[in-house]
Each structure stands twice: as structure tokens, then as C-alpha cells.
Amino acid sequence: QKEVEQDPGPLSVPEGAIVSLNCTYSNSAFQYFMWYRQYSRKGPELLMYTYSSGNKEDGRFTAQVDKSSKYISLFIRDSQPSDSATYLCAMYGGAQKLVFGQGTRLTINP
């Protein structure tokens, strides 16, 4: 079993929809959680960083962490075609090595 599971998609939604991206993990030592956005043929860019359980909001993006269920989510409101990318969850704790999910490829259709 992988330490971090992420549905690779692809996920295709109409412009303006609310998008929900999710990851589950098995290692209870993970304490720090990140979401990266990666456009095609580019390096990942950090989108959100969270530590505690609960919600963190930044513009149209909300990151949610539920440590009791070992489940994290990224919500995108009012999705735009420019949001089309691959979204990678990442987390670490204890071993101090970042562990990535597979990435979910998202397409927002105009």
C-alpha cells in the first residue's frame, strides 16, 4: 500500500464549477501538508501549505485537513480554464522526506 493515495483522474469539469481534489494517507506521523499545481511540462509550484486539522483559505482555494481520517482535500471555487493542470498533494513528518501523491490531472472546460 502506498503511503499517499491520490486519484490520478483525469477530472473534467465545466468552467465555474466547484472542484474537489483529495488524498488519503496511511502514515500518522505526517503533520505538514501541501498542494502543488503543475502545468504541462513545467515544475510544480506551491499552492497551499497547512499544518493543523481544519480549513485554510486563499482566494478561490481552500485546503482542508482531517487528521483523524487521514484525509486531505483541496477545493477550487469558481473554477477557471487557467486552473487546468495536474494537482499534487504532498506531506511529511518524522522522516523529513516529502512524500507525493500521484497527482490528479484536472481540465476546466470553457
Next chain:
Amino acid sequence: DGGITQSPKYLFRKEGQNVTLSCEQNLNHDAMYWYRQDPGQGLRLIYYSQIVNDFQKGDIAEGYSVSREKKESFPLTVTSAQKNPTAFYLCASSRSPGTSTDTQYFGPGTRLTVL
């Protein structure tokens, strides 16, 4: 203009050749990392270095080598021993590895293709 640069953007290698991928950062970060990305497999850690002249193997170090002679540079050599080197290679750096505020920042990547 601060950031991480990787070169070349595209690299072609013949069977049996060693090739070296460049990674430079001017962010004054202590730690640097090399990842490999294959379709459907996310990012896998090859090597990382938390300080000059020191580096550790990641999860898939076989067939790769690195050096860290300068803080700002962390080149990766893909040797002929790497059986399936065709992939997208990403370099990253971070300021304070192991602390609660540490985050990794990535370069633009190098796409290596074996002919």
C-alpha cells in the same frame, strides 16, 4: 530574479552514455533535492543534500550520482547503469529542512529521452 534553474530543458542520450543535468539556485537555500517524475507515478526522490559536501540517497538512487561542492549547485549524473532513464527530472530546494515551516520550491525540469 531569484529562483531555481535547470539545464538543459531537453536532453537526448544514447544507450551506454552518462549525462549530467544541471541545477542552480540563488535562493540561499541549504537543502537541494532531485526527483524523477514518470506518468502516473508522481514524484520519486533520487538524492537530497541538506548541506554542502553531504548528500543522502533517496528512494530510487540506483544508477544516479550527485555532488554538492557549492551551496547553489547540485548536479545530477544519470549513469549507464540506470536501466530506464527516460523521464522528467525535477530539482528542488528548501530553506530549513525538517522544520515546521519548510517548503520545497521546484525548478522548471529537464526532460531526458534515451534514444
